[in-house]
Amino acid sequence: MRLDLYAELRRVIRALNEAGVPYAVVGAVAVSLYARPRATQGIDLLIPEDSWESVRPIMAGLGYTLLAFPMTVGAGRIRIYRVTRLEGADLLSVDFLVPQDPDLLWLLQDRVRATTEGIDLWVIGLRGLRTLKRLRGSAQDAADLEALGPDEGEATDGAPTG
């Protein structure tokens, strides 16, 4: 039996919305909402540091297991907490990206609202998405930046230009 990413995304965002957690969908799912859809193994969500303690029990209640050790990327500027759901042999992870650098706090303010099947879905703004992709700088991130297209006139990092 396989986990349905879309169904899981709906469960998670509905729970976060009900709890009033400020989040933004980032990563491959966000790229797929701005450019052409692509495959991904899991879901990435951006949250502020002070929301993590309230997110943990929410995800546990949804059947997700928390990994003991978070990881940092982007030279320590983003911490990632991972929770994973197991169904048969299928694993579906939700990575919670938490900015550690005050210069990245604008990312959440840059989010935009969409809806899917009547559920509010907060998505990182395009400028924020590009900033995160540049921060990690993997081969997949480079491909995503190319899929997102040119970004003339945007700030490359830090505070938005307006």
Add this chain to the structure above:
Amino acid sequence: MAPQPAEKLRKDEEVTAALVMVSQLRALFLQLPHLGTPRERTELEEFRGYRFARGPLAGARVPVVRTGFREAWRTGDHEAILDVGQRIPDAILQADLDIQTYYVMTRLRLAEPWADRKATETRKR
């Protein structure tokens, strides 16, 4: 042809269709047979060496363990994940979320209780 700038988020009616497609692509990706790259094949060979080695794997490398665990999970070789996972340094387990995921989920799948750091401390040395 150069991609067009992604100026705006999709319209709401297109959001659901895009999300469904992402989900379908994931399901397809998981069903397709995995053809390893030359690099992955080399890493799997090194991982097999870990399996045959005795004692702590002080020299284990993160990309090798990650590739080995991914393949072992795919083929249902839980024994390989548990065996190597118990002998790699804590630093490797803690440095990579995928490695942690496969190790923790294998233990969970085999109904072994996982108690965060305490479980790590009781791993074989």
